[in-house]
Amino acid sequence: MRILQTGDWHLGRRLKxxxxxxDQRFVLEQVIEHVEQERPDLVLIAGDIYDRADPPAAAVDLLDEVLSRLVLDLHVPVVLLAGNHDSPERLAFCSGILKRQGLRIVGEIPEAPEPLVLEDEAGPVHLFALPYLDPERVREGLGRDDLRGHQAAMEIVLDQVRRQCHAGVRTVLAGHAFVQGGCSSESERLLTVGGSGAVDASLFEGFDHVALGHLHRPQSVGPRIHYAGSLLAYSISETDHSKGFLWVDLPASGPPSVAQVPLTPRRRLRRVQGTFQQVMDGARQDEDREDLIVAVLTDPAPVPDAIGRLRQHYPNTLHLEWEALEHPVGGSTVSREVLRLDPLSLFQRFYQEVTGRPMDEAATALLGPVVERAMRPGEEAR
Ligand SMILES: [Mn+2]
Structure with missing residues (x-):
């Protein structure tokens, strides 16, 4: 049994x-080619199909095109589930009709989870696909007023899944969640404000394979719990990620083998570092001028219009950092203490310096949520 596991496509996303x-179309073409060559038993897309609940029309068209190629042309069944960025209702439009065509869309939290049954020479494989379990939705959907938090929501839904599991039948679980201990990036929208939103890996014991979306760095967070990672780098913190998808091969018994297949991006997100002069010299030799560039300049003093001049060589320079100025080793007017302050404290300090008195409670209460919202990753394009 061979499954192609992918997720966090975030179609329609913009970066800076x-x-x-x-760029998304470019890598999805490669995914389709792999499917065409390998003919897996299933393609599984573990949530955050779109970047937002109301995706741009061109993103909807792209998904339509990709799914049509996979399901109608290549006859490979596809399961996709709603992540925290998707609108469950919109994503699941016509899901009843599409199910008959081999496309299963999981938007709503199932009251009685029903497995998708796949078969190979060794017998059946049951796949349970859960959407992102928003605790509030689980509470409402199941009429459980006492239910609080992500851990409890996952626990109660998995209890129901386990009731439908059969001993001796290989079982795969797919979902969209933040498992404790996983390594996050800046492009995952926080699941809870002020809390971790994480769930314990121990909740997933007993499944033969757990295919998750949400974390954008490809990783495993337990012996059988795997994130395929996002389709592309979606924040400038992801320059060192190798993005791709997973081949998951389920044997007749025992642990599956999981292999990452890298995808080649149309334009690489990469970091160039050095003095302005060194970076410019490097840029002149560089043929990949369309790449998405994060420049880290080490000059001891600012260079006038550095980003404008860099963009003459790298038109897609997304971000510029002054390493020596932002992280001074000493002798700077900006003390290390200030660099360690969280954004709200930094505002409070600035307020005090400007007005001569500390920010009062009322102003702090007003400012807190604003700062929090501004700092929340994944919202930059709004
Ligand atoms: Mn995501």
Whole structure:
């Protein structure tokens, strides 16, 4: 049994204002090619299909095109589930009709989870696909007023899944969640404000394979719990990630083998570092001028219009950092203490310096949520 596991496509996402749709199409073409060659038993897309609940029309068209190729042309069944960025209702439009065509869309939290039954020479494989379990939705959907938090929501839904499991039948679980101990990036929208939103890996014991979405770095967080990671780098913190998908091969018994297949991005997100002069010299030799560039300049003093001049060589320079100025080793007017302050404290300090008195409670209460919202990853394009 061979499953292609992918997730966090975030179709329609922009990075620092830059449209990534053609970049997304470019890697999805590669995914389709792999499916065409390998003919897996299933393609599984573990949530965050779109970047937001109301995706741009071009993103909807792209998904339509990709799914049509997989399901109608290549006849490979596809399961996709709603992540925390998707609108469950919109994503699941026509899901009853599409199910008959081999496309299973999981939007709502199932009251009685029903497995998708796949078969190979060794017998059946049951796949349970859960959407992102928003605790509030689980509470409402199941009429459990006492239910609080992500851990409890996952626990109660998995209890129901386990009731439908059969001993001796290989079982795969797919979902969209933040498992404790996983390594996050800046492009995952926080699941809870002020809390971790994480769930314990121990909740997933007993499944033969757990295919998760949400974390954008490809990783495993337990012996059988795997994140395929996002389709592309979706924040400038992801320059060192190798993005791709997973081949999951389930044997007749025992643990599956999981292999990552890297995808080649249309434009690489990468970091260039050095003095302005060194970076410019490097840029002149560089043929990959369309790449998405994060420049880290080490000059001891600012260079006038550095980003404008860099963009003459790298038109897609997304971000510029002054390493020596932002992280001074000493002798700077900005003390290390200030660099360690969280954004709200930094505002309070600035307020005090400007007004001569500390920020009062009322102002702090007003400012807190604003700062929190501004700092929340994944909202930059709004
Ligand atoms: Mn995501």
């Amino acid at each position: 204002g830059l449209d990534l749709l053609e």
